[in-house]
Amino acid sequence: MTEVKVAIGGREFGVACQEGEEHYLHSAAAMLDTEASALSAQIGRLPESRMLLMAGLMLADKTAGMEEQLREMKAQMATVQQEVETLRNTPPPEPQRIEVSVIPQSVTDSFAEIAARAEALAAKVDEKLSA
Numbered sequence: 001m002t003e004v005k006v007a008i009g010g011r012e013f014g015v016a017c018q019e020g021e022e023h024y025l026h027s028a029a030a031m032l033d034t035e036a037s038a039l040s041a042q043i044g045r046l047p048e049s050r051m052l053l054m055a056g057l058m059l060a061d062k063t064a065g066m067e068e069q070l071r072e073m074k075a076q077m078a079t080v081q082q083e084v085e086t087l088r089n090t091p092p093p094e095p096q097r098i099e100v101s102v103i104p105q106s107v108t109d110s111f112a113e114i115a116a117r118a119e120a121l122a123a124k125v126d127e128k129l130s131a
Contacts, residue, residue: 001016001018001019002016002018002019002021002022003015003016004016004017004018004022004025004084005025006025006026006029006033007029007033007056008032008033008036008052009033009036009039009040009046009048009052009055010036010037010040011048015029027113029091031059032052032055032059035054035055035056035058035059036051036052036055038058039051039054039055039058061110086130
């Protein structure tokens with residue numbers, strides 16, 4: 001066991017912890033210190049036991065709120081997962097048949113003839129303009 005000194009609410013405490021867990025203890029103490037400091041700023045000097053009790057209750061309240069949010073998010077995730085599973089299990093829609101009408105060869109030939117005439121006229125206009 002390792003002895004670690006932590007400051008909470010302006011007071012120092014010696015706390016024992018397992019070897020290698022000092023970081024977690026310091027993090028937890030910092031959270032408790034934040035709540036204790038807020039209490040001290042609002043109420044003033046409190047007896048040590050009352051300050052620690054109230055700071056612990058404030059953290060427990062925050063934790064309960066976070067647990068409720070986590071439950072709600074898990075419920076939402078379950079709903080989303082069900083929707084995804086439903087979509088995965090739904091067979092794909094039948095392909096739609098789209099019919100494209102075929103342009104008759106006579107129409108294609110007519111357009112080719114019109115294009116050739118237009119090009120011939122354009123060539124004659126170019127000749128007259130350059131002359």
